[in-house]
Amino acid sequence: MSAMGWTAEWREEARALEPFALAVAPDARLACDRAAAALLAETLISRAVLALHNGEGPRGLSRRLRLLCLFVRFHRRHARLRSLGEDGGESGGLRDGSLLERVVAAMPLEWREALLLVTLERLPHVEAAAVLEIPLTTLIERLARARAALAHALAAPIAAAPPRRVGAPHLRLIK
């Protein structure tokens, strides 16, 4: 394959990842607005594509799943580093976006990843578990919690903003 075609393939892969990255990147706890989330998503996507090209990522998965897995890894690492540097400061929450966007941004990262991989990326549960590098039972548990939280938040009055979180007790580095 020519060098230019190779790069076009990279770009196509990066483009396919954009909706998921834009959905998962905003984080109410990190006071992330839409522009900051877009910048973060763009950086992490390019990083994941480069890592994929350099042979990183779990073996035995398709190219698309490996790319998703690398993105999730880099995003978790970013979230962990940010939470270490936050010093438990007051979060402003996600300032813009619809109610659904704000509710999703306020979810714990693990729930958000699981929910968006299954709904937005339309991954079967087995593949979503492989991308997140967790057992299938853990994925089911996270999905159930995420859906319950979503239902609860969307049933609440519109004015009720997602709860502000201080610190990140729910954020763990899986790998």
Place this chain on the structure above:
Amino acid sequence: MTASASLAQALAYVDGCLGPDQKPEFMRRLAADPSLAARVEQWQAQNEAIRRTFDGKRIGAARGEFEVESPAPVRVAPASPPRREFGRRRDSWGEDLRERGPMRTGAASERARRRPFAGRFFRRGAAILVATALGLALSAIPAPIDPSPQSAFVAFSAYRTFAGEPAEFSTAEAAALERWLRPRLGGWVAVPNLRGAGFTLIGGRVIPGAHGPAAFVLYRDGAGTRIGLALESGEAPPKTFTRASGALLAAALAAPSSEQATLVAETGAADLDRVARLARFDPASRR
């Protein structure tokens, strides 16, 4: 069936990954259990809402943070006539007509009084049409493309991503790095020697450039200051520029042939102008 197995089955049904052998049994349960049916319906609505909200979203061009000192393409906007000018002309036209007023009487005089307004309307409309046509014609002329901002953006992105981490191919030998990079970049590459400026090579990595695969090379001096260099094949070497953007500084390096080379460092960490002046490309490393 246990509660967790039931939950897993319901979630699998909603997410479209329930096996065909399990589907008939689940459909029977769904018909028999209204609370399960309500929950499934709610989850399906959630899926729809999430897809409606997030699907198809694009990052777009959030890349306007960097500017170079190269001249921007000249675009001529259609100029609207100054209001005072227009008013003065209208007044003078009105006076003109008033001078001719005594020649008309009755309805003719009334029409004559109204004509300046109609004329003004048509003249203004004609001016807007001409200006719009002129603007469209000028905007259709292709502006000269300056590759410098693009190469600087590539360098900035690469520096942000890799400067804090080990390089993918770690070596202090430029020739070894070139041998590693060449097949990955389609043949071209020349890693400059920055020893004259006190910087030694650490290693390099392949990055996506503006026009194809590019190389990102890292150097370090005795004090531990890191600078990066993005190398990309291009039609013409970049124009000389040095510009700070946020915490980073970029400078174009005068590459001897068709490579675009952009040096990047943290602002204040290195004198990039000096480094760019002292950079040497080894003639033996040419392709």
